[in-house]
Ligand SMILES: NC(=O)C1=CN([C@@H]2O[C@H](COP(=O)(O)OP(=O)(O)OC[C@H]3O[C@@H](n4cnc5c(N)ncnc54)[C@H](O)[C@@H]3O)[C@@H](O)[C@H]2O)C=CC1
C-alpha cells in the first residue's frame with residue numbers, strides 16, 4: 385500500500401474541511417491555505433465533528449493525529465506535499481488560476497486533485513505546465529465519513545497518476561472509483577442532479593412539501609441505496625427472473641410522462657422563498673452543526689450495521705470499513721504501555737454509538753461484552769499478541785466472562801475501560817475490567833474474564849512463549865500490589 389506522507393488542502397470550507405479531517409485522522413500532516421478570516425475556526429469545528437464521529441465509528445487503533453498548519457500563502461502550503469487537494473468554490477476561472485499556482489509551486493511528483501463537483505479535468509488542466517498529474521477527486525459530504533471518491537482524468541492526465549491516486553485512497557479509508565471517460569458532473573452528481581431537478585419540480589408544482597419529499601426518500605429507497613445501490617436493488621425487484629424481467633415490466637414506463645427531467649425549473653424568488661420556508665420548518669430549530677451531529681451519528685450507525693452485513697463478512701461500505709480496521713489493527717498493533725502500569729490499565733476510550741442503544745434507551749447488553757472484549761484485545765496487543773501473532777497460529781481465547789451492570793451508558797456518552805490482571809500463569813490469564821463514564825469517572829459495569837493461551841490450529845491450550853509471558857507477568861506483578869477489586873470472584877445470584 386502506498387501512503388500519502390504529507391497533504392496540502394487549498395480551500396478549507398465544507399469539503400476542504402472534510403478532507404483535512406480525513407487526512408489528519410489517518411495520521412497525515414496537513415498544510416492548509418484558505419484566505420477566509422475564520423478558516424481556522426470553521427476547519428476546527430469540522431475536525432471536532434470528525435473526531436466525535438470516529439470515536440463512535442471504530443475501536444481500531446487510529447494512528448496519532450497528523451499535524452495541522454495554516455499557511456499564509458498557497459506556495460507555503462503546497463511546497464513539500466505529495467497530495468494536494470484543491471477545494472475552492474466551483475468556478476472554472478478561479479479553479480484554473482489556483483491549480484496553475486499549485487502546479488508552479490508543487491514538487492514535480494506531487495499528485496494534484498480537484499474536488500470539483502462537475503467541471504471537466506481537461507478544462508481545469510488547460511494552463512498547467514505539468515497537467516499529467518491533475519485529476520478530479522470528487523468526494524461526498526461529509527468527506528471524513530463517506531468513503532467514495534470519483535477519480536477522473538482529463539485528456540492530459542497520465543495513467544500513472546490515476547494508478548498512484550487509486551493506491552493512496554485505501555490507507556485513508558476511502559474507496560476510489562475510476563470513471564473511465566470524463567463527462568460533466570461525472571456519475572454521482574449526474575444521478576443527484578436528476579433527482580434534485582425532479583424534486584424541485586415537485587415542490588414548485590405543490591405536489592408535496594420538502595419534508596414529505598425527504599420522508600419518501602428516507603423511509604424507502606434511501607435505505608435500500610445505502611446497501612445495494614440501484615441496479616442490484618432492481619435486480620431483486622425483478623423477482624426470480626431478475627433484471628431481465630424488471631426491464632421488461634418497467635421498461636415501457638420510461639416512455640410515459642413520469643419525469644420532467646429535461647425541463648429546468650425557474651428558481652425564482654418565490655420558489656426560493658417557498659423551499660427556504662419549508663426547509664426552516666422541517667429543521668424545527670436545529671442548527672446546521674446539530675444537524676451535522678445527527679447526520680454523523682446516523683451514518684456511523686449505518687456503516688456499523690453494514691460492517692456486520694453478509695453474515696459478518698461486511699457489505700459495501702461496511703466491508704470497506706472492516707478492511708480499513710484490519711489495516712489499523714495490523715499497523716497499530718503495538719499498543720503503548722499506559723503511563724502508570726502499576727494502576728489498572730486504561731485501555732479503551734470510546735463513545736456509545738447509535739447502533740449500541742436498545743429499546744430502553746441505553747447501551748444494550750452485548751455491547752458491554754464488545755467493549756470488554758476490546759479491552760482484552762488491547763491488553764493482548766500490549767503483551768505482543770497482535771494480528772501477526774494470531775495469524776502465525778497462536779492466540780488467547782476467552783473461556784469465561786461475568787459482567788455486572790452497575791449504571792447506565794447513554795447514547796453519545798464518552799466511556800472508557802480499565803483492566804487489572806488478577807493472576808496469570810503459562811496458559812491462563814485472569815483479568816478484571818471496569819467500565820467508566822469518562823466525564824465523572826463513575827463505574828458503569830465490570831467484567832471478569834478468564835483467557836486461555838491456545839494453539840489455534842491444533843485447537844488446544846498451550847503455554848504462551850516467554851516473550852509474551854514476561855510482559856504478562858511484569859504487569860501481573862505490579863497489579864498484585866493492588867487491592868482485589870470489589871466484585872471480583874462474584875457469581876450470579878450470590879449473596880453480598
Ligand atoms: N458542498 C458539497 O456538498 C460538495 C462540494 N464539492 C466541491 O468542493 C469544492 C468546494 O466546495 P465547498 O467546500 O462546498 O465550498 P465552501 O464555500 O464551503 O468552501 C470554499 C472555501 O474556499 C476558500 N477559498 C476561496 N478562494 C480561495 C483561494 N483562492 N484559495 C484558497 N481558498 C479559497 C473559501 O474561503 C472557502 O473557505 C467545490 O468545487 C464543490 O463543487 C464536492 C462535493 C460536495
Ligand SMILES: C[N+](C)(C)CC(=O)CC(=O)[O-]
Nearest residue numbers: 500501523524525573576
Ligand atoms: C451539491 N453537490 C453537487 C455539491 C453535491 C456533490 O458534489 C456531492 C455530495 O456530497 O452530494
